[in-house]
Amino acid sequence: VLYMIADAAHTVLQVRVHTQGLEKVPDxxxxxxxxxxxxxxxxxxIFHQVKKKQKLAFIAKREAGKMFVxxxxxxxxxxxxxxxxxxxxxxKTILKCISILKxxxxxxxxxxxxxxxxxxxxxxxxxxxxxxxxxxGVPIAVCTLTNTHKVFHNALRLKPxxxxxxxxxxxxxxxxxxxxxxxxxxxxxxxxxxxxGPDRVSQEETP
Numbered sequence: 001v002l003y004m005i006a007d008a009a010h011t012v013l014q015v016r017v018h019t020q021g022l023e024k025v026p027d028x029x030x031x032x033x034x035x036x037x038x039x040x041x042x043x044x045x046i047f048h049q050v051k052k053k054q055k056l057a058f059i060a061k062r063e064a065g066k067m068f069v070x071x072x073x074x075x076x077x078x079x080x081x082x083x084x085x086x087x088x089x090x091x092k093t094i095l096k097c098i099s100i101l102k103x104x105x106x107x108x109x110x111x112x113x114x115x116x117x118x119x120x121x122x123x124x125x126x127x128x129x130x131x132x133x134x135x136x137g138v139p140i141a142v143c144t145l146t147n148t149h150k151v152f153h154n155a156l157r158l159k160p161x162x163x164x165x166x167x168x169x170x171x172x173x174x175x176x177x178x179x180x181x182x183x184x185x186x187x188x189x190x191x192x193x194x195x196x197g198p199d200r201v202s203q204e205e206t207p
Contacts, residue, residue, distance in 0.1 A: 006048035013041065013151050014160035019049055021167035025141055030101045030108075031170065032133045034188060035143040036122050036196070037111035041151045046109060046143070049165055055106035059093060059129065094131055101136040108132055112185060120149045121202040122193060127185035133173075134181060140171040142188055144195045168195050 010017070025031065033056065035046060043058045050056055059082050082093040097108045110132070112125035133140050146164045154161045168191055176184045193201045 006044055009041075009044050010048060013155045014158070015041070015045060015151055015163055016160055017045060017049055017163045017165055019165045019167075021169075022049065022165075024167050024170045025050060026139060026170060029138065030104060030106075030136070031139045031141045032101070032130075032136075033107060033109040033141040033143060034112055034129070035109070035145055036192060037113050037116050038120060038145060039116060039148040039151055042111070042116075042145055042148050043109070045145065045148060045163060045165065050109075050167075056109050057097075057100060057106040059097060059108065059110045090128065094128060097132050098135045101132065101138055112188070117149070119202065120200075122196050122200055123202050125185040125189050127181040130181040130184040130188075133176065133184065137173045139173065140176070140184075140188065142168045142171060142191055144168065144192050146196065146200065166195055168192065 009015075033046070033050065035042065043060065047056050047058075082090050097110075100106050101108055110129045112127070112129045113123045114126045117123060130140075132138075144164075144166045147161060148163050151161045151163070171188070176187070179187070
């Protein structure tokens with residue numbers, strides 16, 4: 001049913017997704033999937049394309065859970081709301097996601113930038129999300145999305161939107177062993193920035 005809803009959303013919004021590298025998602029075990037964030041449609045697009053055991057739970061802004069249809073959808077797939085302005089509440093969300101992975105209930109997907117990008121550029125990360133990988137020892141699937149910020153604008157004008165979803169690499173636990181969350185975040189950020197290209201990266205935050 002959930003995939004039927006995602007299919008319907010793609011049809012209504014006229015989203016045409018071009019994928020690359022999705023075969024790099026492991027066939028067994030759980031993963032932490034990270035991606036840049038351009039639009040509220042991003043979770044639906046990723047959920048629709050990454051059918052890993054049909055279980056992909058997102059860390060999402062708490063406001064999304066209050067939306068009628070979206071909130072029910074999020075609850076069904078074990079999405080975890082996060083309050084970015086409350087460190088203690090955010091930590092509880094991180095700990096809950098660690099439990100979900102350890103109990104083999106779902107994969108976790110997160111947008112480390114924290115918010116949708118208002119300028120459609122790629123911004124620096126909040127490294128706390130990478131504690132989930134540190135504490136569970138799961139691989140990190142590194143993704144990028146492009147063009148999703150145009151989805152709703154084009155849909156209102158009955159125009160299709162071509163979206164690229166790239167899975168760049170699945171980083172194995174031994175590759176980040178001994179690294180701090182900041183170091184892991186920087187490694188992933190650089191990988192994603194290279195794939196997106198300088199035109200899509202915020203120059204104000206580029207080291």
